[in-house]
Amino acid sequence: MNEREPQEWREIEVITRKEFLQTLAGATALAALPVTTSAAAHSPASSERPQNKMKRGVSLYSYQESFYNRSMTLEDCIAEASAIGAYGIEMLAEEMVPDFPNPSNQWVNQWHALMDKYGTVADTYTQFQNTYLRKNRELATDEGVEMLEMDFKLAKRLGFKHMRMLIGTPIDVIEKSLPLAEKYDIWMGSEVHAPSSLESPLTRKWIEVIDRTKTVNWGLNPDFGIFQNRPNRVQRERMIRDGMLQASIASYIEAAWAEHVPRERASVEIAKMGAKDEDKAYLDTVYAIRMDNPKLLIELMPYIRHCHGKFWEMTEDYEERSIPYEQIIPVMIEGGYDGYIASEYEGQRYVQDVCGADDLEQVRRQHVMFKRLGMA
Amino acid sequence: MFEKYMIMTQEFKNVKERTDVIGFQVKVRLPYYRGIWLSTIHHLELKVDDENFSRGRVTFSIGSRHFTLDELENATNVRWFFGDPATLTVSKPGGLSTGMHTVYYSIGWRHSYVPESDPKNIYGFPPGVAAMLDAPTTTIKRMTLVA
Numbered sequence: 001m002n003e004r005e006p007q008e009w010r011e012i013e014v015i016t017r018k019e020f021l022q023t024l025a026g027a028t029a030l031a032a033l034p035v036t037t038s039a040a041a042h043s044p045a046s047s048e049r050p051q052n053k054m055k056r057g058v059s060l061y062s063y064q065e066s067f068y069n070r071s072m073t074l075e076d077c078i079a080e081a082s083a084i085g086a087y088g089i090e091m092l093a094e095e096m097v098p099d100f101p102n103p104s105n106q107w108v109n110q111w112h113a114l115m116d117k118y119g120t121v122a123d124t125y126t127q128f129q130n131t132y133l134r135k136n137r138e139l140a141t142d143e144g145v146e147m148l149e150m151d152f153k154l155a156k157r158l159g160f161k162h163m164r165m166l167i168g169t170p171i172d173v174i175e176k177s178l179p180l181a182e183k184y185d186i187w188m189g190s191e192v193h194a195p196s197s198l199e200s201p202l203t204r205k206w207i208e209v210i211d212r213t214k215t216v217n218w219g220l221n222p223d224f225g226i227f228q229n230r231p232n233r234v235q236r237e238r239m240i241r242d243g244m245l246q247a248s249i250a251s252y253i254e255a256a257w258a259e260h261v262p263r264e265r266a267s268v269e270i271a272k273m274g275a276k277d278e279d280k281a282y283l284d285t286v287y288a289i290r291m292d293n294p295k296l297l298i299e300l301m302p303y304i305r306h307c308h309g310k311f312w313e314m315t316e317d318y319e320e321r322s323i324p325y326e327q328i329i330p331v332m333i334e335g336g337y338d339g340y341i342a343s344e345y346e347g348q349r350y351v352q353d354v355c356g357a358d359d360l361e362q363v364r365r366q367h368v369m370f371k372r373l374g375m376a
Numbered sequence: 377m378f379e380k381y382m383i384m385t386q387e388f389k390n391v392k393e394r395t396d397v398i399g400f401q402v403k404v405r406l407p408y409y410r411g412i413w414l415s416t417i418h419h420l421e422l423k424v425d426d427e428n429f430s431r432g433r434v435t436f437s438i439g440s441r442h443f444t445l446d447e448l449e450n451a452t453n454v455r456w457f458f459g460d461p462a463t464l465t466v467s468k469p470g471g472l473s474t475g476m477h478t479v480y481y482s483i484g485w486r487h488s489y490v491p492e493s494d495p496k497n498i499y500g501f502p503p504g505v506a507a508m509l510d511a512p513t514t515t516i517k518r519m520t521l522v523a
Contacts, residue, residue, distance in 0.1 A: 064409050068459035069381055094410040095458045132488040133413055135449045167499055168491045196500050205498075284502065349377040 052333040054375050056367055057081075057088025057123055057340035059308065060096055065348045065357040067096065075114055080360060082118035084367050085376075088340030089115070090124040090164070090306075093154055101150045108157050115159065123340050124189075124221075124306045125160035127151045129169040144173035145180070152177075152184040162306045164221050165190045167202070174218060175209055181217035189221030189306045195288050197226050198296040210303065219303040223344070225310035229291040230322045231257070234313045234350035236282070241353065244278040253279075257286045291324075294331040301335040312347040314365035318372060329373040341370070378407040383481050383517040384461055390471030390523060397471040399433075400424075400521070403461035404481050407513045411458040412485055414443065414451035419484030419512045422464055424477050433467040472521050479519065484512030 058081045066072035072080075074096055081089060097103050115122055129148060131138045139147065155163055163181075165174065165188050174188060181188055190206050192198055203220070210218050231254050239245035249270050256266040263283070270279055297304070313321045332341070343363050351358060384403040391399050402422070406412065420436070422429055431445040438456055456462060464481075486492075487509040494501050 061409065064458075065378070068378060068405075070459060092410055094412075098457060100411060100455060100457075128410065128489045130413065130416070130488040132486050132490075132492055133415060133452055135415065135418070138492075166489050168489050195502070200500055201497075202499055288502075352378070353380065 052336075052374060052376075053338035054329075054332060055088055055338075055340045056084075056086045056370050056375055057090060057121075057342040058084075058086040058363060059090035059092070059124075059126070059342045059344045061090070061092055061126070062343050062345035062363050063359050064095065065352060065359055069357065071357065078114050078118050078120055080363075082120050084364055086343065086363075086367060087120050088123035088342060089120045090126060090340075090342040090344075091122075091158075091160075092126040092128075093151065093158075094126075094128050097154070097158075101154050103154075103157075111158055122159040122161075124162040124164050124342060125151070125155040125158065125186075126164045126166075127155075127169075128166060129173065131168070131170060141170070141172050141176060144170060145176050148173060148177045149180050149184075152180055152186050155186055156184045161185065161187060162221075163188045164306065164308075167191055167193050167196060171205065171209060175213065178213060178215050178217055181215075186217065187305055188218045189304070190218070191221045191223055191308065192226060193223040194225045194228065195290075197290070197292045198222070198300060199292075207303065219305055220300060221306045221308065222297065222300075222304060223308040223310050224323055224325070224328055225308075226292040227294060227324060227328055228289050228322050229324050230254075231286050231289065232312050232322050232350075234347050235285070238350040238353065239278070239282060245282050246273075246275070246279055249273055249275050249279045250282060253283050253286050257289070263287045294328045297328075297331050297337075298335040301337060304337065305339050307332070307337070307339065307341045309341045309343045309366060309370070311343070311345055311362070311366055312350065314362050314369065316365075318365050318369045320366070320369065325369055325373060329370070329375065333374060341375070343367070377409065377513075378405065379513065379515045381405055381459075382407050382483075382513070382515045383479050383519070385517075385519050386461075387463075388479075388519055388521055390521070391465055397469070399466045399468040400472045401463050401465045402479060402481075403463050404483070405459060405461055406456055406483065406485070407515075408485070409458070411455050411460075413488070414438075414448045414454045414456055416486040416488045417448045417483065418486060418510065419482065420445055420448070421480075421482040421512075422466065423480035424466075424472060426478075429466050429468070435465040435467075437463040437465065474522060476518055476520055478516060480514070480516050482512045482514035484510055486510050 060077050063072060063077045067077060078089065093100055129144060131144060133139060163186050192203055196202050236250050240247050252270060253266060267283060270283060311320045311323060315321055343366050345359055345362050347362060348359055382405050386403060388402050390397045391401050422434060434445055436443045436445060436448060441454060443451060490506050490509055491499055492506040
C-alpha cells in the first residue's frame with residue numbers, strides 16, 4: 001500500500017522531520033556531534049537549540065530479551081547503558097532482582113558497586129501492584145499498602161528515588177501509602193499510558209488527589225506511547241506472519257483510519273472483504289490510535305519527574321516510525337524538564353520470531369535521535 | 377513474546393528412580409517480561425506426541441521446590457524468576473523413546489496488576505482486556521531425546 005502520512009496534532013505548529021533537520025546544520029554534521037555536553041555546546045548547531053537539562057536514561061526492560069536468554073547479565077546491561085551515555089537507570093525489580101523482594105545484602109552491595117563502576121544512577125524503580133495475586137479475591141486496601149511498602153523498602157535499599165506506578169494500581173492504595181512514601185523518600189509517578197491520555201478521567205482523578213493532598217511524593221510518569229500517530233508496522237507484520245491478520249485487510253484498515261473513515265463503516269467494509277475475528281482485533285488496535293497533544297505536557301510539568309521513551313521501531317534514519325519524537329522533545333525542552341527520559345524498547349516482542357535480539361541496536365538508535373533533538 | 381525460548385532442549389531426558397525409568401522431564405520458561413508469584417499461574421498443559429498428561433501426573437519444580445499443578449494456586453510467596461527454567465517432571469513408566477518428539481507446552485497466568493474488570497470504566501481499558509492478557513501462550517517444539 002502507499003505510505004500514509006502520519007496523523008499529526010493539528011493545534012500546534014507541526015514541522016516535518018525534513019524541515020527540522022534543515023533548521024540545524026544538517027544530518028551529517030549532527031551525526032558527528034561529540035558525546036559530551038560541553039563539546040556539544042560548542043557545535044555550530046547549538047546556538048539554535050534552547051539550553052536544556054534533560055537527561056538520557058534507559059529502562060533495562062529494553063534489554064529484556066538479552067537478559068532473558070542469558071546472553072547478557074545485569075552488569076552487561078548497565079555497562080551498555082553507560083556506554084551510550086544513558087546514565088539514568090530504570091529497572092523492573094520483578095524482572096531483574098533475584099530473590100525479589102528480599103535480595104541478599106551481598107547482591108544489594110553489588111548493585112551499588114555497579115552504579116559506581118559505570119557512573120550510572122538508580123533513577124526509577126518500576127513497581128507492580130499485584131492486586132490479583134490470589135485466585136479468588138483481590139487484595140484489600142491495607143494488604144495493598146503492605147505490598148507497596150515492600151517495594152518502597154527494596155527501592156530504598158537500592159537507592160532509587162522514583163517509582164513508576166502502573167495504570168491499574170488502586171488510587172486508594174496510593175493515597176493511603178503517601179505517608180510511607182514520605183518516610184522512605186520515594187516519589188511515585190503514575191504512568192500515563194495508552195489508551196489513557198493526559199486528559200483522561202483517570203489522569204484527572206490522579207491530579208485531583210495530588211492537588212488535594214498537596215503531596216510531593218506523587219506525580220505523573222508520561223509514557224510517550226500516548227503520542228503514537230500511526231500504526232505500528234512491526235506489530236502488523238508480526239500479526240500477518242502469525243496468521244492473525246490478512247495483509248489486504250490490514251492495508252484497508254490503515255488507509256481507512258488515515259482518511260478518517262468512520263469505524264463502523266470500516267468494520268462493514270472489512271466484513272465484506274472476509275475479515276475474521278483476528279482482523280477485527282486489528283481494526284480495534286488501529287482505531288485506538290489517538291495522538292495526545294504534546295503541548296499539554298507543559299502545564300503538567302510540575303507533576304513530572306520521570307518519562308518513558310516508549311518505542312517499537314527505530315529506523316536506520318534514527319526515526320521512531322510511529323511516535324513523532326520531533327514533536328515531543330522540543331516541548332519537554334520548552335517546559336524546562338530536567339529529569340531523565342528512559343528508553344523503553346518494546347518492539348522485541350514483534351520481531352523476535354524472525355531475528356535474534358536486536359535490543360541494543362534499537363536503543364542506540366533512539367539515543368542518536370535524542371541527541372539530534374538536542375539532548376545532551 | 378519469547379515463544380521461541382519457552383521450551384528448552386537442555387536436560388530433556390528420561391527420569392529414573394533407582395534403575396526404573398519412571399517418567400521424563402522438560403525444562404520450560406515463562407514467556408513474560410517479569411518474574412511472577414506462582415499463585416498467578418492459572419493454566420499449565422504439556423503434551424508429547426499428542427499424548428495428554430493429566431494434571432496429577434505433572435510436577436512443577438523451581439530449584440529444589442516441588443509442586444503439583446493444583447498446589448501452584450496457593451504458592452503466593454514463591455517466585456519464578458524472569459528467564460529461569462522451571463522443570464516439569466511427568467510420570468510415565470518407561471519414559472519416552474529415544475528419538476524425535478513433538479512437545480506442546482501451554483501456560484496462562486494472571487497479569488496480576490491489571491484490573492480483571494473495570495465496571496466503572498476508571499482505567500479506560502477495553503472490555504475483556506484482562507481475559508485477553510491472561511489467555512495462555514502455547515508453543516510446540518520438536519526435539520530429540522537421547523536417554
